[in-house]
Amino acid sequence: MYQIGNIYFITAIAVVGGGLFGFDISSMSAILGTNQYKCYFNQGPDGPPQCSGPRSSVQGGITAAMPGGSFLGALASGVLSDRFGRKKAIQVGAIIWCIGSIIVCASQNIGMLVVGRFINGLSVGICSAQVPVYVSELAPPSKRGRVVGSQQWAITWGILIMFYISYGCSYINGAAAFRVPWGLQMIPAIFLGFALFLTPESPRWLAKKDRWEECHNVLALVHAKGNRDAPFVLRELQEIKDMCEFERRNKDVSYFELFKPNMINRTHIGVFTQIWSQLTGMNVMMYYITYVFGMAGLTGNTNLVASSIQYVINVVMTIFALIFIDRWGRRWPLLIGGILMMTWMYANAGLLATYGSPAPPGGVDHVSEESWQISGPAAKAVIACTYLFVASYAPTWGPVSWIYPPELYPLRLRGKAVALTTSANWIFNFALSYFVPPAFVNIKWKTYIIFGVFLTAMTIHVFLCFPETAGKTLEEVEEIFLSDTKPWNTHVDFQRVVREEHGEIDPEKRLSYAHREREDSDGTGVGQHTNEIEKNEAA
Template sequence: MGYVIGNIYFITTVAVIGGALFGFDIASMSAILGTQQYKCFFNQTGLINGQCGGPTSSTQGGISAAMPGGSFLGALISGFVTDWIGRKGAIQSGSVIWCIGSAIVCASFSIGQLVAGRFINGVSVGILSAQVPVYVAELAQPSKRGQVVGAQQWAITWGILIMFYISYGSSFLAGNAAWRLPWGLQMIPAVFLFFMFFFLPESPRWLAKHDRWEEAHEVLGLVHAKGDKNAPFVLTELQEIREMVEFERQHADASYLELFKGHMIYRTHIGMFTQIWSQLTGMNVMMLYITYVFGMAGLSGNANLVASSIQYVINVVMTIFALLFIDRWGRRTPLLVGSTLMMIFMFANGGLMASYGKPAPLGGVDGVAEESWDMSAAPMAAKGIIACTYLFVASYAPTWGPVSWIYPPELFPLRLRGKAVALSTASNWIFNFALSYFVPPAFENIKWKTYLVFGVFCFAMTVHVFFAFPETAGKTLEEVEEMFTTPGMRPWKTAVQFQQVRKLEQGTVQSEKLRDIQVEHATEKGGAEVTQEA
């Protein structure tokens, strides 16, 4: 295999740079759209109170929505790309596409060019957001899978934080450099991602699917046992992969259509709704248009940008708890707790605005049409809105944020995993596209009622998760398959199996399957004696 790095944490650190690229896009758009340099260059509304009004609300919605629109396409095609050239090849191709889109955005001289560049960036993000979780999930041990896949969300939060401050610092530059510089700098991580992937292993499950069994065995030994191909857990997992590959070849071909057949449609709907609901929480909207929200709460200029950045810090810090405990918490509990808390804070924000605010003058607060509600007469209520927004972010960060990336790759069998996660992620992006386009006009037209819409969504997702989403934490990907094919499975009766699988990984317990594998392996080696100890 040449020189290949097998430490799962290093592999994850490199791979989730693909998630950071999504964060870069959210933060740069959020910070840049409020600057006069951006508004004046892409001005469509003339001067308002002596300042450039920037694009119209519908045009800005289109500019923002171009990225998730491209991501929808990228996520869908990623299923074919990853089956064809592998998980590594798909991720590397995504990094190249990102550089192309960023170059176009950085050099934009018209709104059309800006939209085209952001759409191409979106294709990249769609590929990366779908395949990075698959890649690290197929490499990680079960007891670490939630932790390393959840790092995708942590990377997104870091990308948001870093790029927001770069964009904020660039806002003090004169002229077009204020927005060209951050959109140009975001190419650097993608270049690093492309070249570092030459030193990382391919997914052992993808290798096995293409009958490259020796390479698959080497990767399992490298990642799980520091190169020991005969380690008990390595032999167990290799055998489970072999059985799964043989079973899948005998029973079905991998196609998108199969995702909607028989019992598979149940898993497909769970995977899709995990991603759909993560958008309908309203989190990414709050990240992208937070300057509008705080503008309605009475903040403007640098004070608005600094206050907005605090939520990005909260997002980074609170996601750490998920990385530390998500495999012990499981998947169901964080989803249920997170949606309940977010519902409370959404309704609280809507209530505060309805009770203490009033419609803004024509043209919005400070000439921003989307800032259509005025809270200046109630400073304490305005502070309550800011506080509830921070608490909303703190509720999302350790729950729906990471779990929405962790959960879908765990649901599907090997033959369908690449396409299934691609479809699930595409569901995320089509709703991201719709919300990016819908929210600016919503703030302008239905004002505080926008919060009530998302509060109702949070209530609906709580009910849906309780009755339909089973627990997958602590199980091998092959055990998850067995759980879904067992008749009478009740999602609310499934539980985390963290300690049991952790002992198996460490070799402190021995299953009957492991005993059989050791006997078979010893026979292949010439009949060597197999001891009773694993």
């Protein structure tokens, strides 16, 4: 069967799995504010034409059902991926998504809606964990950040497309206003399931299964247009062989190995990358943006249009990461993004505390049982800070939280490790989805203070503990963790990797990048090894 060899086309297909998560976010955020949804799932005393919808705690449960399923799906994906392959695991996720979407589309009550969203979550958990693994194991080092970060871009496109579909359907009378978009979200999953038949399997997974001829063919197809004798292909193949030989001497591949002394540091970094990405509050902004803008006095269609601007910003600003992330690296985007988002969160808290006041009974635009309101120029400032928050997240924590974890682990553990880190993302997504509606009711503007504190803590944590992994092969990253290099002493060497991929540096005549950084950080042998490297590169 014909197989696609261009890494960008492969990525475009695979990251549709990430787009499924985006579809879910906006199908809920755009629909939960509509009168059709509120009246069909109404739990308040009001009736048509003005309904209050599910209680805030119940709406939190409806929203949280998807990340709850994603937590279990992400954990299961590690076993599924290691046994059947990265590609087949994603295809299973696509099938599960279609089943869940059918149930959601046909929901007759809140219970059925929760079950359907939970099944959808199983799919999202599998795809969100294994798509980054799949494309990171196929991509060359100089493009790895770009292609893995495309998952985040696919999520932003999924959010944007589904939001406008849901917005358009809001003009339909009756239950079709939400059943149509919930049914249409099956289309990308059907495309994903069939299109993956045209893409190759991960060469590193094939190597793990001793399918070396297929591994060599895939490396040649993706990295050298089919040339099996290309220097970079041969070097990559040899590094994979060396790593596999080392790993076969360490055969324990259970989840427990991730918590052994030699691996616990990497596990904590990967898990906290995903936890912090949730504790930024970004997905809260996505799910409940109509609540936030409702506090600022925006109602009805005005609220929905203002919310959609946030999704456009998210798509556009993510492009900068796709272009520059491999030059920027991983540490600096995480640090700068944390500082900027912290600023906007504290600003919103200050504005709401200073200029806001309790909402009248019934809340603002009936978005909750009780809420907070703000008006005038201060309300516009809240909206502006919300947009700036999204613009700060999109090129930093958004893509890097998916790029970083797959780069941290050796081959034998990568599938399970990324499954574990992604499950941390989803369990916190679950908790926050459930927590935020009651938080807006009970502690109001102080919700922003909580997220501001999280952002402060995560910025400090990144500086002290997160090493740079950009500009290195996955095998070189392994060397960094085996050395004593301090995180703040690790740097990006993007140009070196590009030259090496094009055969301008003979890999047999150079020291590894990790070894060079280890020498530099120790202050021993710097001049000797630097001169040796420069001479080899010049040759």
